[in-house]
Amino acid sequence: MTPRHDETAYVVALDVGGTGLKAALVGAGRTLLHQARRPTGREGGPDAVVENVLAFAAELREAGVVRYGAEPVAAGIAVPGIVDGATGTAVYSANLGWRDLPLRDLLAERLGGVPVALGHDVRTGGLAEGRIGAGAGVDRFLFTALGTGIAGAVGIDGRVEPGAHGGAGEIGHITVRPGGPECGCGRRGCLELFASAAAVGRAWAEACGDPEATAAGAARAVEAGDPRAAAVWHDAVDALAEGLVTAITLLDPRVLIVGGGLAEAGETLLAPLREAVRAKVTFQHVPTIVPAALGDAAGCLGAGLLAWDLLSAEVASL
Structure with missing residues (x-):
């Protein structure tokens, strides 16, 4: 196995989204060496998406071999x-139509037998933010x-908690408006019905x-002073703060990192969110x-970290 201190070593990292694929080569220094994107191609059905993912990974592998003269290490x-x-299984994805897909084994086979790590997209992005992003050094x-x-x-201490059954962190399904509209999960009044980027857009x-x-x-309309937008924004921020206070009560995090499309609004979102959270807490820090x-880039970086962690675990077990 290629030692981790070898500066020419790299891993292939993929971040699979509902509409787009992002891929990268990630070096031993946890830096993006090469990046590429392409559509997921989900209009062709689940099997077509799988083939697109595997073919994209193979292209990245070839790019790495050409650039570094060596195969990826993971x-x-x-x-x-x-x-x-x-088990390396994509158990279910509504957006991609996958059920019980042995994705780790399929990818390992396509890449010539290298070790493969499989992770959840948001937890993987959170891993990157926690290790080398906004949460670096935070316990x-x-x-x-x-x-x-x-x-x-x-x-927690540089790792992301998956939960006993792989479902930790699904805060979008905290009920914030009891008796509210029905969510796709089957419950009513879930947070993501009110404070996701999609919900705010609707x-x-x-x-x-x-x-x-x-x-x-x-x-943009909020920043321009549109009262209609201000009302929409206030409702979303209030719902988000409600859900986050529940999460804060249960988890007691030192830092709360806000990402995703809605967070691109920057302080237009974060300033009122901080105020709303402070107004709702009682005893919580x-x-x-x-x-x-x-x-x-968090998803690709996180996928790269998963791969390097897998190598570390294999070396430690020798």
């Missing part, structure tokens, strides 16, 4: 949905991704009468609330 892949990292953090839905990653589209309106547009630092 690979890491982050996917949405329910993930069983121990306990909570990473929250506000995108199409809302999910979280619980960070609310703003209804408020302004433009069916193409987005959460980013709502943020309010964590430091900061923006994510790695942007959309």
Whole structure:
């Protein structure tokens, strides 16, 4: 096995999204050496997405061989949905149509037998933020991704807690509005129905009468002083603070890292969010609330970290 101190060693890292694939070569210094993107191709069905992922990984491997004259030492892949990292199975993904997919084995075979680590997309992004991003050096953090839905990653001493069954961090399904609309999960009033980027976009589209309106547009309108946007934003921030206070009560994080599409609004989101959280807590310690630092590179960096961690574990077991 290639030793970890070899500066020419690299891993293949993939971040699989509902609409796009991001891939990278990640070096021993945990830096992005090469990056590439392409559509997921989910319109072709689940099997086509699998083949696109495997072919993309093979292309990255070839790029690494050409650039460094050596094979990758491992690979890491982050996917949405329910993930069983121990068995290397993508158990279920509504967006991609996967069920019980042995993705780790398929990827290892396509890459010539290298070790492969499989992780959940948000927890993997949280791992990167916790190790080399906004949570670096923090003993306990909570990473929250506000995108199409809302999910979280619980960070403890440089690792991310998967939970007993791979479901830790699903804060988007905390009930914040009892009796509210039904969520796709089957419950009512879930946080992501009110404070995800998708939810804010829907609310703003209804408020302004433009069916193409987005959460980013709502943020711009808030900054411009539009009272309709301010009302939409206030409702979303209040719901988000409600869910986060529940998470803070249970987890007591030192730092709360906010990422995802909605967080691109920066202080337009974070300033009122800090105020709303402070207003809702009673005995709880309010964590430091900061923006994510790695942007959309977090997934690939996290997948690379999973791969390097896998190598470390294998070396330690020898």
